[in-house]
Amino acid sequence: xxxxxxxxxxxxxxxxxxxxxxxxxxxxxxxxxxxxxxxxxxxxxxxxxxxxxxxxxxxxxxxxxxxxxxxxxxxxxxxxxxxxxxxxxxxxxxxxxxxxxxxxxxxxxxxxxxxxxxxxxxxxxxxxxxxxxxxxxxxxxxxxxxxxxxxxxxxxxxxxxxxxxxxxxxxxxxxxxxxxxxxxxxxxxxxxxxxxxxxxxxxxxxxxxxxxxxxxxxxxxxxxxxxxxxxxxxxxxxxxxxxxxxxxxxxxxxxxxxxxxxxxxxxxxxxxxxxxxxxxxxxxxxxxxxxxxxxxxxxxxxxxxxxxxxxxxxxxxxxxxxxxxxxxxxxxxxxxxxxxxxxxxxxxxxxxxxxxxxx
Numbered sequence: 001x002x003x004x005x006x007x008x009x010x011x012x013x014x015x016x017x018x019x020x021x022x023x024x025x026x027x028x029x030x031x032x033x034x035x036x037x038x039x040x041x042x043x044x045x046x047x048x049x050x051x052x053x054x055x056x057x058x059x060x061x062x063x064x065x066x067x068x069x070x071x072x073x074x075x076x077x078x079x080x081x082x083x084x085x086x087x088x089x090x091x092x093x094x095x096x097x098x099x100x101x102x103x104x105x106x107x108x109x110x111x112x113x114x115x116x117x118x119x120x121x122x123x124x125x126x127x128x129x130x131x132x133x134x135x136x137x138x139x140x141x142x143x144x145x146x147x148x149x150x151x152x153x154x155x156x157x158x159x160x161x162x163x164x165x166x167x168x169x170x171x172x173x174x175x176x177x178x179x180x181x182x183x184x185x186x187x188x189x190x191x192x193x194x195x196x197x198x199x200x201x202x203x204x205x206x207x208x209x210x211x212x213x214x215x216x217x218x219x220x221x222x223x224x225x226x227x228x229x230x231x232x233x234x235x236x237x238x239x240x241x242x243x244x245x246x247x248x249x250x251x252x253x254x255x256x257x258x259x260x261x262x263x264x265x266x267x268x269x270x271x272x273x274x275x276x277x278x279x280x281x282x283x284x285x286x287x288x289x290x291x292x293x294x295x296x297x298x299x300x301x302x303x304x305x306x307x308x309x310x311x312x313x314x315x316x317x318x319x320x321x322x323x324x325x326x327x328x329x330x331x332x333x334x335x336x337x338x339x340x341x342x343x344x345x346x347x348x349x350x351x352x353x354x355x356x357x358x359x
Contacts, residue, residue: 008032008060012352024356030258031352033061034157036072044074054078063257065118068207071161080163083119083205090117091174099176103211104251107131108143108267110187112179113208120264122204123187134246134268140189140202146266147204157351158237160254160264163205169197209254209264216314223259228317230261231310232325233350238263239337240347244272246299248309273341275299277334303329 010026012035026032036057047053054069061069067082091098094116101111101120107129109122124140147162155161172180175198183191183198190201212231216224231253238245245252247268254264278293278300293300306328312318327333340347 006059010035012356022358024352025358026352026356029061029063031356033064033256033258034260034351036061037064037068037157047073050075050078071163076163080165083163084165084168087117087119087121087205088170090114091171097176098170098174099179100182103214105129106265108137109204109265110179110182112175112183114174118208120206120208122206123183123190123200123202124204125186126189127186143267144202146269150266150269153243154241156237156241156349157260158234158262158349159241159243159266160206160209160262162266165203165205166201168200168203169194170200172196172198206264207256209256209262212250212253212255212261215255216312216317224314224317225320226259227255227261228312228321229324230255230259232321232328234261234263235306235328236325237349237351239272239334240349242272242341244270244275244299244301246270246275246301248306248311250310250312270299273338275301275334275338277331277338278302279304279331281331301334303331303334 007027008029010032011022012024012026013020014023026035045053050070050073053073054066054075057069057072058064058066065083065086067079067086069079070076070082071079090096091114094114096114096116098112098114098121101113105111106122106125109124111120111122113120124143126140128137144164147164150159151162151164172193173196175183180198184193192199212227215227219227231250234253235245245263245265245268247265252263252265252268253261255261276293276296276298278291278296279302280291281304307318307321310321312321322329337347
């Protein structure tokens with residue numbers, strides 16, 4: 001602009017039976033942030049000026065780190081190097097220490113962060129906590145495989161990407177004593193003490209979010225309502241990418257810097273087309289017979305249980321979720337998405353607000 005400030009201009013194209021056409025024009029940092037972010041599958045760009053291209057993306061979405069901008073265009077190796085440098089610089093330039101992530105403690109992963117950092121770090125526990133509810137734990141490699149799978153799929157704007165480091169050292173002095181002890185005790189297959197450093201066999205790095213329950217406790221009514229609506233869009237987008245999170249608990253979702261809601265915990269992920277959609281709504285009142293689905297193998301999901309599964313305590317927010325996303329309580333919706341995926345169709349996903357559409 002005339003005053004040297006930057007304003008993004010993104011033209012969103014769709015390609016369907018009508019051909020290629022302009023669906024939306026995005027001119028805000030918030031909408032652009034979600035498009036050019038690792039919550040989407042990478043834009044793989046062959047460009048010898050990738051440093052300059054990454055710096056340009058950073059200039060129009062400054063709240064997204066330069067390191068992650070490299071990953072946006074498919075230069076994941078450069079992104080990993082830059083992100084690790086950013087992490088270390090954050091810790092060296094402040095007196096802050098890495099401590100447990102805000103919110104609840106994970107049953108499968110130990111999450112930790114420093115207050116001013118833009119990143120959240122994770123390692124996988126040797127065995128899950130007593131709150132684990134999925135039967136036999138398949139082990140650390142199985143969980144890492146799910147986090148790795150998320151990195152390569154189309155995340156439809158609703159899942160955080162993961163940068164997974166292997167065999168990396170961080171200074172012992174950067175950790176609080178309580179965190180240090182839990183890492184060494186509960187993740188000892190991954191974390192060992194080597195002199196004045198902690199050695200990680202694996203280290204998962206994600207962008208920092210505010211866990212949804214924490215966000216709802218501290219946000220205004222309007223902000224809370226927007227987050228609940230975006231939660232429904234997040235769940236729908238993930239199913240469009242053939243991803244289903246069988247752990248419905250809202251604690252597995254977080255709110256980003258511009259109010260978007262993202263799934264960030266992946267140990268309970270399943271391929272959506274392999275989930276069996278069943279219901280108890282066809283049971284007669286007073287009927288006490290055990291439903292037929294009870295004896296089926298595999299992952300069973302009852303849509304009418306999604307509201308209770310999300311564990312949202314505020315009644316008005318639960319009612320809003322039902323009003324806006326009532327289809328998520330119906331079997332037909334899930335079966336339709338599964339049918340589309342089964343024949344190779346790509347179900348629609350909401351990656352920017354409707355107000356940006358031009359038709």
